[in-house]
Amino acid sequence: MSNVAVIGLGIMGLPMAVNLVKAGHTVTGYNRSQGAIDKLAAAGGRGATSIADAVKDADVVITMVPDSPDVEAVVSGADGVFANAAKGTLWIDASSIRPDVAKRLSDDAVAAGIRPLDAPVSGGEQGAIDGVLSIMVGGDAKDFADAQDVLNAVGKTIVHVGPSGSGQTVKAANQLIVAVNIQALSEAIVFLEAYGVDTDAALKVLGGGLAGSKVLDQKGAKMLARNFDPGFRLALHNKDLGIVTAAAREAGVTVPLGSAVAQLVTSMVAQGDGALDHSGLFKQALASSGRK
Known part of the structure; x- marks a missing residue:
């Protein structure tokens, strides 16, 4: 099982993180509000004090935040995912953002040695709780294959739809x-x-x-x-x-x-x-x- 970091423990991110714990993964979560981190810890996960802390030992990083600027904020800069995750780490962005931003950030990820997948989800809060989300994934086919164990823990219909940015489209x-x-x-x-x-x-x-x-x-x-x-x-x-x-x-x-x-x-x-x-x-x- 993988070490998975989940950045963003909101209505969707928290139940996804909990389902990853149930599937046997080691899950570390980071959120701006402590309450969500405490809920993940109660479910068997671990809380992190920063993004850097969350991703330092991760095999897979999942981001689930509201909008394009939020994704940019958590992956970029000295404290972001790209600067602190190990080279070869899979980055799965489950947020719903602009396709052009997804493509640009995927290029930045590759330059940093990170393997990007844009993987927005559909199914709402109940789908996240039940682990039956529909997930549309853009990115490299091998990276998609390597992400299967993690994606299967949170989704039911999981389809590779093309290169980076395709999932968001x-x-x-x-x-x-x-x-x-x-x-x-x-x-x-x-x-x-x-x-x-x-x-x-x-x-x-x-x-x-x-x-x-x-x-x-x-x-x-x-x-x-x-x-x-x-x-x-x-x-x-x-x-x-x-x-x-x-x-x-x-x-x-x-x-x-x-x-x-x-x-x-x-x-x-x-x-x-x-x-x-x-x-x-x-x-x-x-x-x-x-x-x-």
Whole structure:
């Protein structure tokens, strides 16, 4: 089993680290807040006092932080991963960041003797807890093969999708599909409720047909209960849709549905709802129809 350092023990990073412990790996975690480190220690991991401390003996380093600047901050500089991890260490960035930044940082990693994989994940908090995340991986094929034991401890569907940056490109497509699905489900439930339909029964039958999806399975009940406790925050989905729209523009392709939903998500964040789960789009769908 490997010595694994996990940098970023948030909603996703902590359960991933715990699952690595359960799989038999030696796991050292670092986080800006001590509470998350204490939770990892209680689960059998070890806490680190700094990034340098976390990665010094690591075979594999996983970073799971919110955005492109956060990844740059933890890997670069005298206190970062690249300067303190041993040459030959595998670096798996599970964050969701811009594909161009992922490619640039992978080049920096290679120059430092580190083996990079961009491996963003999908499946939300529950998927992280259950160890069934979908992981889209960009990077060298041999490095991907060498990372299998670690990736298998946190994910179920794990696919090498191309060279460095490809994983982040596929993740952007994932976030586009999820956002549009959440908005469509929100509108459908508002429509059903307006007609007094038994919504539990309606979602059951819809879930068994072509309208069925993981979004419906995981978010439908939350919408019916008006429960928007975060599994994946709107603020983070807003960031991801910014990546989608910028990358689409750069590629010269149009994403009209994605752009429309991106504006709706931005509106919610601007109104102070960024901490809600992304199923909180339903709240806006209700308001736009004058319903609660």
